[in-house]
Amino acid sequence: MALAELIGPEVVKVPLAGKTKNEVIRELAQLLLDAGRIPQLEAVYDALLAREALGSTGLELGIAVPHAKTAAVRELTAAIGIAPQGIDFQSIDGQPAKLFFLLLAPPDKSGPHIQALAEIARLAKSPTFLRLLASATSAKEVVALLTEG
Amino acid sequence: MDGPIRRILVYVDGTEGSITAAQYAICLAHHYHAELAALYVVNTRALGDLVKARIFVKAEQEEYQRDLEQDSQRYLNHVRSLARKKGLAIETASTSGSVHQEIKNYVIQNHVDLLVMGELSSVRSRRDELYDDAERSMRSVPCAVLIVKDEERVSALYDALA
Numbered sequence: 001m002a003l004a005e006l007i008g009p010e011v012v013k014v015p016l017a018g019k020t021k022n023e024v025i026r027e028l029a030q031l032l033l034d035a036g037r038i039p040q041l042e043a044v045y046d047a048l049l050a051r052e053a054l055g056s057t058g059l060e061l062g063i064a065v066p067h068a069k070t071a072a073v074r075e076l077t078a079a080i081g082i083a084p085q086g087i088d089f090q091s092i093d094g095q096p097a098k099l100f101f102l103l104l105a106p107p108d109k110s111g112p113h114i115q116a117l118a119e120i121a122r123l124a125k126s127p128t129f130l131r132l133l134a135s136a137t138s139a140k141e142v143v144a145l146l147t148e149g
Numbered sequence: 150m151d152g153p154i155r156r157i158l159v160y161v162d163g164t165e166g167s168i169t170a171a172q173y174a175i176c177l178a179h180h181y182h183a184e185l186a187a188l189y190v191v192n193t194r195a196l197g198d199l200v201k202a203r204i205f206v207k208a209e210q211e212e213y214q215r216d217l218e219q220d221s222q223r224y225l226n227h228v229r230s231l232a233r234k235k236g237l238a239i240e241t242a243s244t245s246g247s248v249h250q251e252i253k254n255y256v257i258q259n260h261v262d263l264l265v266m267g268e269l270s271s272v273r274s275r276r277d278e279l280y281d282d283a284e285r286s287m288r289s290v291p292c293a294v295l296i297v298k299d300e301e302r303v304s305a306l307y308d309a310l311a
Contacts (some may be wrong), residue, residue: 020239057204059202111163112163114199114213115282118198
């Protein structure tokens, strides 16, 4: 399943208000709750933090990919957030993260989960595309970039 | 079995589209009296890429690989059951590696003359065309490829099969 299929303007937030890693994760989870994509916030938030405890999902080039398997969702579910000011996400290059791809998958959908994460991994290799995405000023712009990119 | 379609392979990846493709492949195999096989590929290539990209930690890679191996058995069992209900024999195989490469290898080694796959994602970005496993498989296999659409119609065809 293409990432673009999972992302609509209702699950994109630009700019994020959170100032810390945990605040950003919670804000994105709240976005999914508000969009009706998850039934409850706390189980999802806990699953994401449990994954972060294994090692930060902050990558290079200002991108972070908080993700988790959780029975709280029945389908692959994603949200995107942009924090132009940058957030300390304990990324591997020590740089602040600006672009956040949050991905949730039910325990029995590992295949589509891996496909979506692999797509994000490919995006993470394109500094130009990431710069374009991080400079987007609206949710619609983010969706258009993902679809047309 | 001397018609245009003698050996059909359906690629099963656990999506609803691939199960629909399996139903259609069963209908085709029945109609053409063709041999039928189903393949699931544990995408260890993607798992390795995710570790390299630091999206996965090692423990996650191992956990997801186990999940995918369990998925492969579950989905192949399901497809086997779909075939048996219609009195058809089906050969199932699970391999691991790069999806398009494994499909291509299977097609060549087993003299498959029709590859049946589930519907491609409806929203495509130009960027994805280079990377999508299904599209790469379509381009790389040496046999004819059939992309199955219209789940409702296929389901009705399958149900109506004696």
